[in-house]
Amino acid sequence: MSEPLVIVGAGPTGLALAVHLFMHDVDVRLVDAAPGPVTTSRALGLQPRGVEVLERIGALGDLRSRSRSLLTMYYNDGPRTVLKLQVGKAAAMLPKPTLLISQAEVEGALRARLAEVGGKVEWGTKVTGARQRPDGVTVVVDTDEREIEASWLIGCDGAHSAVRRIAGIGFSGRKLIERLLMADVRANWPFDHDGSVTWMDTGRMLSVTALPDNAWRVFTEPLPGLPEGLSTEQIGEEVLSEFCRRSELSRDTVTEVRWSSEFRIHRRLADRYRQGRLLLAGDAAHIQSPTGGQGQNTGLGDAENLAWKLTLVARGLAGEDLIDTYEGERRPLARKVLAATSGAVDIMLPDRPWKRLVRDRLVMPAIRSTAVQRRLWLVASQLDTTYRGGPLAPGASRWARKPRQGDRVPDLRCRRTDGVETTLHAAISGRWTVVAGDAEQAARHTEAVAAQLGADLVGTLVCKGSRDVLLVRPDGHLAWRGLPAPDKMAAWLNDMRWTG
Secondary structure (H helix, E strand, C coil): CCCCEEEECCCHHHHHHHHHHHHCCCCEEEEECCCCCCCCCCCCEECHHHHHHHHHCCCCCCCCCCCECCCEEEEEECCEEEEEEEHHHHHCCCCCCCEECCHHHHHHHHHHHHHHCCCCEEECCCEEEEEEECCEEEEEECCCCEEEEECEEEECCCCCCHHHHHHCCCEEEEEEEEEEEEEEEEECCCCCCCEEEEECCCCCCEEEEEECCCEEEEEECCCCCCCCCCCHHHHHHHHHHHHHHHHCCCHHHEEEEEEEEEEEEEEEEECCCEECCEEECHHHCEECCCCCCCHHHHHHHHHHHHHHHHHHHHCCCCCHHHHHHHHHHHHHHHHHHHHHHHHHHHHHCCCCHHHHHHHHHHHHHHHCCHHHHHHHHHHHHCCCCECCCCCCCCCCCCCCCCCCCCEECCCCEEEECCCCEEEHHHHHCCCEEEEECCHHHHHHHHHHHHHHHCHHHEEEEECCCCCCEEEECCCCEEEEEECCCHHHHHHHHHHHHCCC
């Protein structure tokens, strides 16, 4: 019997990775040091890319119907609104909406899907060490030094990752904001219930985002000299004191403080994503400003990219060198996300007079343009993510028809082999997918792919009017395209995966 993969951390990244692997009968143990699920809201945004990841592994559930879209973002200089972003208008141009919903709800949907595919979370299980072997890793857990023999150890265990520490991987970067205080409150405030307000007048962050049930989330940087080690009650009072001072609203508008916390915002990127059989994903590999809601979504993308590669390796269908393409594809993307979110903080909260002048005279007028907003929202959505030029699409031509090799494939309207209409990303279900213009060509190419991967890892769709045949990866990116030629598709697949 083969040894299981051990995933550490049952947040969105670890859960999504486990779901994908369980869907394809890969033996997995998902452990977490916490005694149970976190119920506080934490991250709030699920960008279109994250929505697609959940859709592709059948974990979206009813999240869409229970979510709201963040329609309007207001930026104030004192009492004056200097920028109003109609996010709803810009985001309407995207193929999928951004969902405003708590990370706790996202994790709940992923746990439900994990149970459906036969998995569970082993709560209260802390990883304390690991010893690598040529063909596996011995994972030490808990204080009694219980051991688990594993084939791989994947750290999805956050910014203070134990797996990253055990692997000896550096986490280079810098602090963006020294301290940030946060509170979720119920209050009667006169702000847009479909939006957020950010004050930029002092160079210190203060932001309010609407939550369901007349609730709000408030972020603020404290005044210099605030003592360390504050209780949650003291943190809540500091947040509200700063909010009331700058918003000019009275304290009696707040009816309940639900939750409060303190943290630092860092920009950090792991020096590498793999050390032998130890791998990193999500916040264990990269952390950034919450601006743009990129953290949870980047982690979900890590999980999906790594999952299909681990599936092939675990089943003996690919060499272990394929795992190296995970870092080759995902780390450059994380570097771009970190640069973009850090730049947003520097622009919107300038610490120098000249930076404020640039913001007010150049950046603000540009952002008021609908075209610029649409572009910014497309970047934030991560729907323009491409692996073109990466290790699995090194020769992708910039002049070829779109989508090009390595690009995300649009959510095409297609038919399954039973005639039922569907969309591409809803039908992928963690499998490789052949898309062709007619059923005969689709069947021929599917047979060629299934001969190498097995029929259960390949899906078939017919998209009328498609002259080319497409082979779509389990993460929705284009693996191969060309005129009907099953032998050429099979040859590409063989060259890609049969490394090592």
